[in-house]
Amino acid sequence: MSMAQLALRWILMNPAITCTIPGGKRAEQVIDNVAAADLPELPAALMAALEQVYASGVKASRGLYRNRPSQTRRETGGHCQNRCTSDLTPPSPQESAQTYVALLFGEAQLQQALGNLPPFDEAEIARRSQRAFELTCRLYGRPAGCLPSIKNH
Amino acid sequence: MAWRATYDTEAIDLLQLHCPPTEAFYLPEVFDGREALVQAGKLRHDGVSVEKVEEAIKAMDFPGVQSVQIIYNLFRQRAAEVFLPLAQARQVGVLARLPLSSGMLTGKLSAASTFAADDHRHFNREGAGFDKARPFPACPPRLAWPRWNASALCCRPA
Numbered sequence: 001m002s003m004a005q006l007a008l009r010w011i012l013m014n015p016a017i018t019c020t021i022p023g024g025k026r027a028e029q030v031i032d033n034v035a036a037a038d039l040p041e042l043p044a045a046l047m048a049a050l051e052q053v054y055a056s057g058v059k060a061s062r063g064l065y066r067n068r069p070s071q072t073r074r075e076t077g078g079h080c081q082n083r084c085t086s087d088l089t090p091p092s093p094q095e096s097a098q099t100y101v102a103l104l105f106g107e108a109q110l111q112q113a114l115g116n117l118p119p120f121d122e123a124e125i126a127r128r129s130q131r132a133f134e135l136t137c138r139l140y141g142r143p144a145g146c147l148p149s150i151k152n153h
Numbered sequence: 154m155a156w157r158a159t160y161d162t163e164a165i166d167l168l169q170l171h172c173p174p175t176e177a178f179y180l181p182e183v184f185d186g187r188e189a190l191v192q193a194g195k196l197r198h199d200g201v202s203v204e205k206v207e208e209a210i211k212a213m214d215f216p217g218v219q220s221v222q223i224i225y226n227l228f229r230q231r232a233a234e235v236f237l238p239l240a241q242a243r244q245v246g247v248l249a250r251l252p253l254s255s256g257m258l259t260g261k262l263s264a265a266s267t268f269a270a271d272d273h274r275h276f277n278r279e280g281a282g283f284d285k286a287r288p289f290p291a292c293p294p295r296l297a298w299p300r301w302n303a304s305a306l307c308c309r310p311a
Contacts (some may be wrong), residue, residue, distance in 0.1 A: 019249070
């Protein structure tokens, strides 16, 4: 399971979600993304670990945004009727990238949880990849088999 | 109509108004006008893309809004707090936008990653151009026809 597939499968774990719409620049990215829909449910331990990453890393820092007086608030003389999302100003590019990367790669807990994923059997992976391939060809209006099959997914 | 040539279909399965300004969610005529398309059989499902949770909740007040597209990913979970349970209860479809947080969740970017000058992650990295509320926006507040892409296939298994 790729990192992108993990992120996509996580979204589909929420029963309210109908569909998610990743973009892809290359065919293999599209194939990888589409295959995520066929992956089994994420284990509860992994979901809990991901929740911990969000709660302690993202939400605790208000989604990586700092509190600042918003333009809206300034314009209205300090009043904000809604939840004032415009109060949240992005961190600097470097700051946000470093924080994101730390969240992704620095969380031992997450990595450990990833390591606990049950291994997929090779035949199953090949089957899912092939299905994703066929869907991709259909999507682009090309004949089945328009792309070479995947040797090493 | 024009889309017949573009999409080679008699009816569009899903049409989502793309991130209209917040004021639009308080103008019933914005959504009412589209019901005529549904009744004429040109549009099978109507919907709207939103920037804010508040807009998503407001949009569901309009009976014609059968689907809402909103940012939802591992880094952006606010939609799950109030909106998603409401949408599920009302049987409104939800499309999760920016599922990979503009690439941040692919595991392929690092703090040293750079982007081309015409990439929104470069020119709008801090939200100065549009949508101040996120570092990697991909959805300028304008009205646009939806574009089909491969992502449509990445849906919940039946």
